[in-house]
Amino acid sequence: MAAIHTPFSWLVITLFALFGTAALGAVFGGTPLILLLFFAVLAVLWLLALVRLTPRRLCCAAPLALLLAAFLVLGLYIDRWDNIVWTLSNLLLLSAQILGVGTALLSLSVLWLWVWDCILDSPKQTGLSLWLAQHSVIVFFVCWVLFFLSFVPALLAYWPGIFAYDFTTQINQAASGQITTHHPILHTLLSFFLLNIGKAGSDCTVGALCYSLVQMACLSGSFAYAIAFLAKKKVPLSFLVPAALFFLLLPIHGLFAINATKDILFSAAFLVLFILTADLVLQPERFLSNPWRCFLYILVAAVACLLRNTGVYMLLAFFPCLLLLLRSRRMQALLLGALCIFAALGSSWGLKQATHAQSGSAVEALALPIQQIARSYKEHPERFTPQEQQELFSLIPEENLMQYTSRLADSVKGGVHFGKRDAIHFVSLWGRKLPVCFGSYLNAFLSSTEGFWYPAMDYPDARTYHSYIETGIKDINPDYLIFRQCRFLSAYTYYNAVASGEGMEEWPVLSLLFHPGTYAWILFGLLALAAYRKNQALGAILLLLLISWGLLLLSPIALLRYAYPLMLAIPVALGLACLEGRRSSLPADGV
Secondary structure (H helix, E strand, O other), X not given: OHHHHOHHHHHHXXXXXXXXXXXXXXXXXXXXXXXHHHHHHHHHHHHHHHOOOOHHHHHHHHHHHHHHHHHHHHHHHHHHHOOOOOOHHHHHXXXXXXXXXXXXXXXXXXXXXXXXXXXXXXXXXXXHHHHHHHOHHHHHHHHHHHHHHHHHHHHXXXXXOEEOXXXXXXXXXXXXXXXXXXXXXXXXXXXXXXXXXXXXXXXXHHHHHHHHHHHHHHHHHHHHHHHHHHHHOOOOHHHHHHHHHHHHHOHHHHHHHOEOOHHHHHHHHHHHHHHHHHHHHHOHHHHHOOHHHHHHHHHXXXXXXXXXXXXXXXXXXXXXXXXHXXXXXXXXXXXXXXXXXXXXXXXXXXXXXXXXXEOOOOOXXXXXXXXXXXXXXXXXXXXXXXXXXXXXXXXXXXXXXXXOEXXXXXXXXXXXXXXXXXXXXXXXXXXXXXXXXXXXXXXXXXHHHHHHOOOOOOOOOHHHOOOOOOOOEOOOOOOOEOOOOOXXXXXXXXXXXXXXXXXXXXXXXXXXXXXXXXXXXHHHHHHHHHHHOOOHHXXXXXXXXXXXXXXXXXXXXOOHHHHHHHHHHHHHHHHHOOOOOOOOOOOOOOO
């Protein structure tokens, strides 16, 4: 610590604190008293960070700090004004602000890596953690019961469950026999089957309760599997207990557990798939030599893909990257990946043939480009030639384009249907307009995805025209009615505040747990840690989450339920980051 008191080091601390304060003041504003507080905090942070700064920490912390600073600065502009002017002078201003905020975040990034060094270099195994590792099966069943019971108050509050979002559309499709691939066929069939259990005339309340109970069991089971896995891996109690409390106490889990949407069952499947992937990367020889584990992996991967089409894209992107890390087991891993893709595509094709489902519109996959071209036309119609306007209107009506809203694609793509040829024509037009509409394209992208990377965003955002979490029951056709009856008024009052987004904003620091952007920041922090510790195994495991996050950026709207799989996986990733053997790049058997 003596070096920190040299005149040069004090000068560096003062300059960094002043630079960071000036940048924070320019970006976020503030009174002189607030700026003085900023300066004092930054000076203390740099006082702590400078003495712990090493060349390696600097190389890994600097990119992280700049990335998070870019998220903050760009997110603030988009959140306040929904627009950034992409001129040279403004780009220079943005760069200076990002660099300044990055200077402030650099001290935190250095301390982040130093804290992990302290954790990883002084592992502590207690008798309790060893006992839990030896009795992981007991841990699983005990946690399963506890997590399931934690959902019961929400069920009683919204008895027999929450049936909003796309559930009613899926039931109407199944009832009419006109199923489309717009929604996952597996989830549509499962929902329809469960809803018909105990059906009395038009009353489907019993079936609705059955759906809620099945989903509660699946979600709580995935939580229990995660905790049992971490316990078996001898993750320190300082990580294991917070992970368990995260699953047990965060109120959004109860709301989602009874919320009939494909995203929840997909999140449960994704969490199990992520854990199995971690097991594969950490112990590839044992995993690939066990037929049961390989079968389970293929089964879970196929189910995840059947519940969300993006699951297939995720696997297609992940397995080639994984093969680069595997050496002696590449052929086995290649076979496993091929079987996963085959099982997913084959079962999807089989369900489509069995139900005579019609192919969905390509509009859903092109929601983000549609938003970009709609914003471009609404802001600068003069940039489209008469021929281009005619081509665009043949694909998307002009009235739809003029209804563009920055946070939600439904107002533009509603009622629009793209066949394969239409999709090709649209992509061609989108590509031709990219050079002249780049600024509008970029603003549309930032506005549409802000919720996935900016943790300071006001959530829920009124501009999305969606609640934080939907809690209603949408009208189904008269043959399938669900009747709600609140059976726990106090729980209803509590959960209703959370679902509307009112309750969480009042909780300092803890409110960040309710924002999808927070989990993206943790993901990038863990990726920096993996690079810093040269832990290729951790990096490979996190790659699945990075791909999943990247696919989120193609969503038509930044909703919490879309980011839910990432939120569930982050506590497990934090536990995996502190496993023994973390210094080695990969296990000795060639992975």
